[in-house]
Amino acid sequence: xxxxxxxxxxxxxxxxxxxxxxxxxxxxxxxxxxxxxxxxxxxxxxxxxxxxxxxxxxxxxxxxxxxxxxxxxxxxxxxxxxxxxxxxxxxxxxxxxxxxxxxxxxxxxxxxxxxxxxxxxxxxxxxxxxxxxxxxxxxxxxxxxxxxxxxxxxxxxxxxxxxxxxxxxxxxxxxxxxxxxxxxxxxxxxxxxxxxxxxxxxxxxxxxxxxxxxxxxxxxxxxxxxxxxxxxxxxxxxxxxxxxxxxxxxxxxxxxxxxxxxxxxxxxxxxxxxxxxxxxxxxxxxxxxxxxxxxxxxxxxxxxxxxxxxxxxxxxxxxxxxxxxxxxxxxxxxxxxxxxxxxxxxxxxxxxxxxxxxxxxxxxxxxxxxxxxxxxxxxxxxxxxxxxxxxxxxxxxxxxxxxxxxxxxxxxxxxxxxxxxxxxxxxxxxxxxxxxxxxxxxxxxxxxxxxxxxxxxxxxxxxxxxxxxxxxxxxxxxxxxxxxxxxxxxxxxxxxxxxxxxxxxxxxxxxxxxxxxxxxxxxxxxxxxxxxxxxxxxxxxxxxxxxxxxxxxxxxxxxx
Amino acid sequence: xxxxxxxxxxxxxxxxxxxxxxxxxxxxxxxxxxxxxxxxxxxxxxxxxxxxxxxxxxxxxxxxxxxxxxxxxxxxxxxxxxxxxxxxxxxxxxxxxxxxxxxxxxxxxxxxxxxxxxxxxxxxxxxxxxxxxxxxxxxxxxxxxxxxxxxxxxxxxxxxxxxxxxxxxxxxxxxxxxxxxxxxxxxxxxxxxxxxxxxxxxxxxxxxxxxxxxxxxxxxxxxxxxxxxxxxxxxxxxxxxxxxxxxxxxxxxxxxxxxxxxxxxxxxxxxxxxxxxxxxxxxxxxxxxxxxxxxxxxxxxxxxxxxxxxxxxxxxxxxxxxxxxxxxxxxxxxxxx
Numbered sequence: 057x058x059x060x061x062x063x064x065x066x067x068x069x070x071x072x073x074x075x076x077x078x079x080x081x082x083x084x085x086x087x088x089x090x091x092x093x094x095x096x097x098x099x100x101x102x103x104x105x106x107x108x109x110x111x112x113x114x115x116x117x118x119x120x121x122x123x124x125x126x127x128x129x130x131x132x133x134x135x136x137x138x139x140x141x142x143x144x145x146x147x148x149x150x151x152x153x154x155x156x157x158x159x160x161x162x163x164x165x166x167x168x169x170x171x172x173x174x175x176x177x178x179x180x181x182x183x184x185x186x187x188x189x190x191x192x193x194x195x196x197x198x199x200x201x202x203x204x205x206x207x208x209x210x211x212x213x214x215x216x217x218x219x220x221x222x223x224x225x226x227x228x229x230x231x232x233x234x235x236x237x238x239x240x241x242x243x244x245x246x247x248x249x250x251x252x253x254x255x256x257x258x259x260x261x262x263x264x265x266x267x268x269x270x271x272x273x274x275x276x277x278x279x280x281x282x283x284x285x286x287x288x289x290x291x292x293x294x295x296x297x298x299x300x301x302x303x304x305x306x307x308x309x310x311x312x313x314x315x316x317x318x319x320x321x322x323x324x325x326x327x328x329x330x331x332x333x334x335x336x337x338x339x340x341x342x343x344x345x346x347x348x349x350x351x352x353x354x355x356x357x358x359x360x361x362x363x364x365x366x367x368x369x370x371x372x373x374x375x376x377x378x379x380x381x382x383x384x385x386x387x388x389x390x391x392x393x394x395x396x397x398x399x400x401x402x403x404x405x406x407x408x409x410x411x412x413x414x415x416x417x418x419x420x421x422x423x424x425x426x427x428x429x430x431x432x433x434x435x436x437x438x439x440x441x442x443x444x445x446x447x448x449x450x451x452x453x454x455x456x457x458x459x460x461x462x463x464x465x466x467x468x469x470x471x472x473x474x475x476x477x478x479x480x481x482x483x484x485x486x487x488x489x490x491x492x493x494x495x496x497x498x499x500x501x502x503x504x505x506x507x508x509x510x511x512x513x514x515x516x517x518x519x520x521x522x523x524x525x526x527x528x529x530x531x532x533x534x535x536x537x538x539x540x541x542x543x544x545x546x547x548x549x550x551x552x553x554x555x556x557x558x559x560x561x562x563x564x565x566x567x568x569x570x571x572x573x574x575x576x577x578x579x580x581x582x583x584x585x586x587x588x589x590x591x592x593x594x595x596x597x598x599x600x601x602x603x604x605x606x607x608x609x610x611x612x613x614x615x616x
Numbered sequence: 617x618x619x620x621x622x623x624x625x626x627x628x629x630x631x632x633x634x635x636x637x638x639x640x641x642x643x644x645x646x647x648x649x650x651x652x653x654x655x656x657x658x659x660x661x662x663x664x665x666x667x668x669x670x671x672x673x674x675x676x677x678x679x680x681x682x683x684x685x686x687x688x689x690x691x692x693x694x695x696x697x698x699x700x701x702x703x704x705x706x707x708x709x710x711x712x713x714x715x716x717x718x719x720x721x722x723x724x725x726x727x728x729x730x731x732x733x734x735x736x737x738x739x740x741x742x743x744x745x746x747x748x749x750x751x752x753x754x755x756x757x758x759x760x761x762x763x764x765x766x767x768x769x770x771x772x773x774x775x776x777x778x779x780x781x782x783x784x785x786x787x788x789x790x791x792x793x794x795x796x797x798x799x800x801x802x803x804x805x806x807x808x809x810x811x812x813x814x815x816x817x818x819x820x821x822x823x824x825x826x827x828x829x830x831x832x833x834x835x836x837x838x839x840x841x842x843x844x845x846x847x848x849x850x851x852x853x854x855x856x857x858x859x860x861x862x863x864x865x866x867x868x869x870x871x872x873x874x875x876x877x878x879x880x881x882x883x884x885x886x887x888x889x890x891x892x893x894x895x896x897x898x899x900x901x902x903x904x905x906x907x908x909x910x911x912x913x914x915x916x917x918x919x920x921x922x923x924x925x926x927x928x929x930x931x932x933x934x935x936x937x938x939x940x941x942x943x944x945x946x947x948x949x950x951x952x953x
Contacts (some may be wrong), residue, residue, distance in 0.1 A: 075850060127928060128830050128831060128928055128929050129928075129929065131832055131834075132827075132830060157898070169766070174902055185646040194939075206830070208827045212787070212788050212826075212827070214786070214788075214804060215787045215788070215827075215828070215829060220786065220787055220829065221749075231947055234631075305803075305804035305805045306804070308805065309805070310805065310806075311788055311803050311804055311805065311806070312803065312806065345681070345694075346683075346693050346896070347694055347696060347697065348696045348697070348698055350697060350699055350700075351698075351699035351700070351704050352699065353699070354699065354704050374827075376790060376798070376799050376800055376801050377801045377803060377808070377824075378800060378801060378803070378809070379732040381726050381727055381731050382728075384726050384730070385722075385723050385726055385727075388722050388723065388726070389719050391716045392719055395711060395716065396708065396711045396712055396715060397714060399707065399708075400704070400707065400709045400711075402670065403670075403704075404704070406673060406674060406677060407697075407700075408701070409674075409677045409678070409698060410677050410681065411681060411682060411695065412681050412694050413681065413682075413683040413690075413693075413694050414677075414678060414681050414683055415683045416674070416683075424678065425675075427674060428671065428674065431667065431670055431671060431674070432667065435666060435667055436663075438658070438659065438662075438663055438718070439659050439660070439663060441724045442655060442659050443722060444651070444652045444655055444656075444722065444725045444726060444729060444798060445652060445655060445656045445659060445801075446798075447652065447798020447884055448641040448649075448652055448656070448794060448798045448799070449641070450798075450799065451790060451792070451799060451823075451825040451826060452825070458693055464847055469817060471870030477946040503944055515640060515641055515642060516638075516639060516640045517638075517639025517640060517641065517643075517792075517794040517821075518639075519792065519824070519825040521827040521833075522823075522830060522832060522833035523833045524833055524834075526836070529638075529639055529821075530638070567779075594699065601808055606693075610694075613688045614696075614698055615698070
């Protein structure tokens with residue numbers, strides 16, 4: 057199976073320039089997994105910039121005590137919208153975008169299993185994001201004035217009920233999550249079906265790229281966990297409009313019931329977001345170490361194990377709600393247990409690097425940042441799993457620092473790594489390595505200024521979600537440093553956006569296989585033609601392009 | 617990386633951060649906070665060691681195995697290694713052993729804190745969370761107060777811990793005094809309990825730690841640990857009915873003829889509202905607006921005039937009193953020692 061001949065290259069390059077309306081029509085009606093993937097990524101990047109801007113506003117407000125930069129109402133909307141946007145309209149869409157783009161290419165398929173479902177899922181998710189932001193015009197919150205949701209991203213009942221949240225801001229929140237969830241479930245079913253049914257000849261499950269394995273586990277988790285979230289949103293709507301009392305504590309409902317529904321979604325959601333980051337690392341670290349991934353079967357087993365265990369740890373978000381000592385103890389054990397398969401992953405990445413020839417490209421530097429930061433995030437996670445320690449740290453800035461270490465330090469770093477690695481494939485143009493390194497170092501400095509420091513005010517007793525704080529608590533110096541870090545991260549992100557735009561118009565043309573990599577997406581041209589592969593590839597091992605490049609020493613000789 | 621050094625730095629400064637403004641969890645002043653502190657030091661030690669070992673290995677690998685363009689065989693691929701069952705087994709078993717140890721240490725503290733037998737000498741207080749203030753009821757002493765919790769110091773030889781039964785009148789809240797104990801949520805339709813036993817007299821600060829609405833940030837919390845004599849004096853004082861000062865009859869009249877009385881109680885008068893804090897002895901407190909500002913006549917007057925001046929989002933409406941009435945009501949309230 058040679059690098060596929062670009063049979064249509066001549067045709068596409070001489071095609072006449074089309075009207076913008078034709079281009080638009082093309083994108084709106086497309087069912088091509090690559091175009092949908094790119095639309096997911098573009099839409100998530102827009103929301104990333106919006107939600108990042110909200111974070112900057114919060115950091116200005118919190119830099120000094122008793123600040124009046126924004127009102128408490130506006131601040132509460134900012135953290136609600138920041139969290140909701142980042143989880144539902146940045147994190148999942150951007151990861152689904154990469155999944156959409158890469159899964160069919162990596163298994164030698166021409167498209168997803170259900171192309172039209174794919175388009176539907178994207179458009180309904182996109183609509184849900186716009187609906188959430190329309191609340192700034194059409195909603196009406198705790199205060200009765202038209203505005204955005206202000207109940208926090210986990211929206212604990214009974215704060216979301218009519219008595220405490222009159223108007224429509226909470227409805228915008230509920231309905232946009234509900235609709236976004238439908239799109240999310242659609243795409244996750246699609247990814248699982250694609251991985252199971254669409255693999256090219258020779259690609260057994262044991263030869264499937266780890267990225268595809270992890271996306272399969274992640275997608276399976278999605279449809280197990282988005283379902284209770286969706287159910288809870290429907291129950292909340294019934295409470296608000298149909299007189300039911302699931303969460304209406306004033307009529308005998310249960311506030312704790314909402315917490316269970318939310319966190320049985322909410323904790324696996326962390327793994328929904330982090331498994332794709334692991335997936336990228338599993339592809340990128342081997343290529344830039346020039347070695348096969350160490351312990352492929354253990355990596356698959358650890359990922360599946362994480363998937364299952366993550367379904368039994370949700371109540372560690374609820375250590376302070378007054379559960380019995382028995383329940384607390386159970387959730388401590390379940391939570392600690394998840395560190396074992398996670399540890400296996402870190403060790404296997406280390407062993408992959410060991411004995412390799414490590415190339416420090418911008419992509420690899422972000423991946424190394426991911427390794428260090430995910431290690432720390434895991435260790436602070438162990439601290440929080442110790443329930444009594446959590447009684448102190450839970451609900452404080454320590455937790456905020458911990459989960460941003462996961463979401464930014466691990467997931468966002470790995471996403472940046474994935475951009476530098478795969479965007480040549482997607483756009484046909486290389487990103488600038490020089491700008492990439494500026495991006496890396498500035499973002500690294502900003503990240504550590506902000507999120508290392510943020511652990512400290514938590515230890516000093518600073519609760520999260522407060523729009524201001526007392527001057528005598530000794531928190532101000534730390535908060536200034538945290539806010540300064542945000543400046544660095546903003547500049548770094550702008551460099552990244554500039555790099556994307558520059559590369560698209562002026563970047564050097566990318567070859568089919570610029571990184572000398574081993575998986576099938578690199579066997580077709582950059583960007584791939586709409587049908588991906590002119591002929592179905594046939595594979596004999598986990599690294600088909602390695603076999604091709606090293607006919608004297610192919611992988612399939614060693615794989616059982 | 618940096619984080620760990622910062623923690624060590626904080627731990628080293630601990631004796632110096634025990635001033636009354638401190639809310640550091642690493643400056644424990646009661647049994648639950650001490651046992652959490654001990655456990656957290658163990659956890660920090662173990663995770664710190666893991667960080668040094670794994671982080672050190674990672675750093676070593678990056679330096680040792682970086683690609684060198686000048687090498688003779690720079691263009692050759694390194695030897696491909698696909699895995700090793702023995703090695704992978706070892707780095708599965710070792711973490712399992714660490715997890716078991718950490719779990720046992722944790723379970724011990726959970727049981728010691730949650731299932732501690734309640735001594736007969738314990739004081740009972742009911743805590744009710746409101747948007748955005750705290751109600752404290754002492755059922756056996758017949759006292760109702762707000763925002764400033766007075767409890768006796770607990771001598772380890774004759775422990776007098778305070779047991780808090782907690783619930784909420786509206787949304788979720790969380791009671792958190794970092795130096796005394798971990799936090800516990802106040803949830804409507806549910807009663808949670810926790811106990812605190814400050815070892816030395818003084819003021820312990822905290823705040824609501826569960827987002828409860830617009831003014832979550834200024835739902836501050838003050839716990840006064842009194843010596844037995846101070847506490848007894850405080851109890852005796854609080855049990856008396858409201859002061860009736862004939863100098864402020866004008867202010868009392870304004871108070872009793874406006875909407876104040878539908879939300880506030882002043883024991884022994886027509887004011888029997890329960891939606892806002894009990895004001896029977898409000899002038900004996902150090903702060904108003906749930907700790908937002910110190911109690912001074914000027915602050916009180918400004919707050920009655922328009923609560924949003926200090927606490928935008930507070931549920932008390934601006935009363936739109938004229939200057940004369942404002943002065944009179946302020947004078948009246950300041951007599952409610």
